[in-house]
Amino acid sequence: MSELSIQNLSMRFDLPNGSSVQALKDVSLDLKSGELMSVLGPSGCGKTTLLNIVAGFLAPTEGRIVLNGHEVKGPAAERGMVFQQGALFEWMSVRDNVGFGPTMKGMARAEKRQVVDHLLDVTGLGAFKEKAVYELSGGMQQRVALARCLANDPDVILMDEPLGALDALTREKMQGLVLKLWKETGKTIILITHSVEEALLLGERLVVMAPRPGRVHREYRLPFADIGVDQDLREVKKLAEFGDRREEILSMIWDMEEEIMGRTEGAGA
């Protein structure tokens, strides 16, 4: 089964003005198959960089990513990606978007149809199969993005703030969908988010990253994802433990932001 290992990842690059940026420093994480890990942190903490390295879009300056015993060198179908928005192919129908991965693999037409139809039904898009994606609402579009990713049956799914652009109500619905899909498919998922609540609700594991240089600050194991699978997410949010965790992490991130502000103000003075 899939075993994702992020080993001593560092990334450093030069800026045009001669200085250099340490985007990541010595990040190591191991994910077991079927784990859902959410990553949280103030802006500039390198969480998106980390995800892009795991996806294979960026090369680290040190360290490596190992998936199922082989090193990651570039993007591949084994690591599916769900973007915040605007990554759908608007020249294709919903059905063709979802069937994109199978088409690239050259899957037989009948088999592809079966896979796509199944996923469209699971994600609640059954009625919109032949629509153009730009005719759908933002939430529907993210359903298409999830289905498109799952259609390829990747080992790991990387989500870069997939629900960040949605309104609060749609977001809540989609969080339920993500949990449901995770349970049903048993995929390994890394989810990057800005929302502390979302990170707590969905993450079996939660990694809080700190900025400058980007590094792992704190790690949690959380029960809420498992509770939320068979419960209303709003009930989960009412749990006392959930509230405590939320306050704890919020103030942690708050402190980091304060520190950044102080540092830039100090540099400016």
Place this chain on the structure above:
Amino acid sequence: MIPFLIYVAIFLLSFAVVRGGLRRYFTRRDFTSLKTVTFGDESAVRPDRAASVISVLTIFLLWGAFTGSKWVPVHAPGPFLGDTSFTYTAEAADGSRDDAVVHARVFRLGETVEAPVVAPGAGFAKDDVVTVAAWRSALIRADANDTLTRKDGARVVAIDGQPIAPGGAVITDAGRVAMTPKGTLNYAPPKGMQMEPIWLPPPEAVVSRVGEIAREGYQNFTLWQHLGWSLYRVVAGFLLGALVGIPLGYAMGLSDWFRGWFDPIVEFMRPVPPLALIPLVIIWAGIGESGKIILLFLAALWIMTIAARAGVSGVRISKVHAAYSLGASKWQVLRYVIVPNSLPEIFTGARVAMGVCWGTVVAAELVAAEKGAGMMIMVASRFQLTDIVIMGIILIGIIGYGIDILMRMGEKWLVPWKGKG
């Protein structure tokens, strides 16, 4: 000046009538009509179609009124036609004076005219007769039939009582009378305010010319051949330009080396107007078909290259990343993501390129061609066939507009996702 003032007056008057009075009965009740802020809200500014109709009608009205068109009920005063006369006063060498009358008959150019018959009258100055075409002038040697001519020292000193000297001129009721340095009179009847057909023919002359040339052709080719050849050159040149330019633009958008290699060439050639290349193309390829197609190829090439390059750079990186992480190869990313994503840009470029090509082909045909829309109006202008020139300009405009409409329809049909990404 007067036509322009009339134009402005119609503009203001129709505005007052339509917006002040009639509009009340045809108000739209859509959402935009409820907007109170329209000054500055571009989306609330919709073309008033009544204004468009009046605008076009006004142009034809003014055109007709100032050319004496049969299609238009009102006319600007035309040139004087018929008989008129003015008096000249001759002074003999001894200082004695005598008046005589010049009888002028003004006729329409192209009609036959008979000179009026008049009695010579008394005194040493005798009455004269002259025929002159409208908008033209005639020289009158008033003393030629007089008893005392300029050889005897007689000279004309006044016209209708107004004194005149050699080199001077007077305006009379019969028109303008000027005197040459040698003492000959030059008579021009009143021109009115209408345009002479040689400057601007009336609309019906242009229309009948379209019919005539459509039936009989012009300069050995039918009208459709002239227009067809121009279109053929545009389409051939544009297709060649697109065929080379689009792959080149893709290459420039996808590879550092291609970008670096062709950037200076494209950036240099882009601002060179295709018309500036006509002399060089004629030197290299002559004035035949190949020269024209090379010119149009060059006109379309850079536009299409830049459009394709912009199309590639306009692809959102997340789409490309998504395609790669869905297992697409480079070739598949090109075929399924980059090409469809760049189509809207390429269509915009194609519209611009077709417009530029159409303008360039007409200009190239003006310079040298055996057939084509531009050649037709160039040759006609040499023979002062203004109606053909105007017909040609109108047809060139209609075709250019038609091309643009077709391209826009094609765009809507082929890239419905434009602007929706």
